[in-house]
Amino acid sequence: MNIFSANSSANSLFQKIEQVRRRRSKVHDTNITLAHGSGGKAMRDLIDDIFVSNFDNPILSQLEDQATFNLASLMQQGDRLAFTTDSYVVDPLFFPGGDIGELAVNGTINDLAVSGAKPLYLTCSVILEEGLPIETLRRVATSMQAAAKKAGIQIVTGDTKVVHRGAADKLFINTTGIGVIRPGIAISAHNIQPTDVVIINGELGNHGTAILIARGELALETDIESDCQPLHDLVETILDICPEIHAMRDATRGGLATVLNEFALSSNVAIRINEQSIPIREEVKGVCEILGLDPLYLANEGKLVVVVGRENADKVLSAMQSHPAGKNSCIIGEVISSPPGIVLLKTIFGAERIVDMLVGDQLPRIC
Structure with a gap:
């Protein structure tokens, strides 16, 4: 027997075995079971069929316990890393204008973008409740990949856990x-200083209102959709025209009021906003009046608050208005020196009132 021929046959056999082992599996169950979190074949089938097939890219396809990057390549794009994490527990999972998967991708992208970073990679960890329909998970994963592809980023690693029925509410995501x-x-x-100008990129409160209506607990009908969208391209447009942006934040939980209070406290300044300048849809105002809510505290998922020096305000506003995500941008206020740490609202009647930090939660599980 020729030893080289035998080795060649063995290598060929091993290659075929490896090809079979690496062939993507399919999940055949209709609902999540505890076995899908056990680390065995059922879990591998779920990961292959739902996540790997959707998120497929060269880094993820290695299927290691971590994703690895080329540092030289990263350094060609910038001189600092930005790193963030967030969890999503929104109820319901699907709502007008988006779903928990799209929200998880865009929300984390936006947290990176407001630091001036170019988002590159995301992780995806899911906590699944026993009994969750497989097709619901597949729909969410497909939505995540569509959002990631649209934003030009890659989902490169993740984790899957399953808990007993009743120990979670369907599906939670961490990115x-x-x-x-x-x-x-x-x-x-x-960086915020007196005389700075405050700009936002459009209508407030649409996401919070859309979630509230989608829960079906109120006999209200509107065509309001969530404003869920990635903001990194808009931020890049802003920074291209004005790298000297002082502060930037996306107004999510707690809304515009909370962001402005955080700004005022961080720089020990006061911020005055004009009620007449703040864009809010009449339908959102109507829902807030019925329920006793304040739209300034409603959550948003595609709204950017920018603070810039007065000398750069006009060109920044013009750049924002030229972008699809900022076409309704407007100046809503200014930074003043006192009273420090306070946000003031000039009302439509000409009076002023304090806009305090949100106490409690107007609407839980909003993102």
Whole structure:
């Protein structure tokens, strides 16, 4: 027997075995079971069929316990890393204008973007309740990949856990994001100074209102959709025209009021906003009046608050209005020196009132 021929046959056999082992599996169950979190074949089938098939990219396809990156490549795009993590427990999972998967991708992208970072990679970890329909999970994963592809980023690693029926509410998602910040960008709430101008990129409160209506607990009908969208391209447009942005934040839970209070406290300044300048849909105002809510505290998932020096305000506003995600941008207020740490609202009647930090929660499980 020729030993080389035998070795060749053995290698060929091993290659075929490896090809079979690496062939993607299919999940045949209709609902999540505890076995899908056990680490065995059922879990491998679920990961292959739902996540790997959707998120497929060269980094993820290695299927290691971690994703690895080329540092030299990252350094060509910036001189600092931005790193963030967030969890999503929104109820319901699907709502007008989006779903928990799209929300998880865009929300983490936006947390990176407001630092001036270019988002590059995301992780995806899911906690699944026993009994969740497989097709619901597949729909969410497909939505996540569509959002990631649209934003030009990759989902490169993740984790799956299953808990007993009743120990969670259907599906929770955690995403972690990594991005790079180009040289010369130093965005921070501590940079805010008196005479700065406050700009937002459109209508407030649409996401919170859409979620509220989607829960079906109220006999209300509107065509309001969530404003869920990625903001990194809009941020890049802003920074291209004005790298000297002082502060930037997306107004999610707690809404515009909470962001402005955080800004005022961080820089020990006061911020005055004009009620007549704040864009809010009449339908949102109507829902808030019926339920006793304040639209300034309603959550958003595609709204950007920008603070910039007065000398750059007009060109920043023009750049924002030229972008699809900022076509309704407007100046809503200014930074003043006192009273420090306070946000003031000039009402439509000409009076002023304090806009305090949100106490409690107007609407839980909003994102």
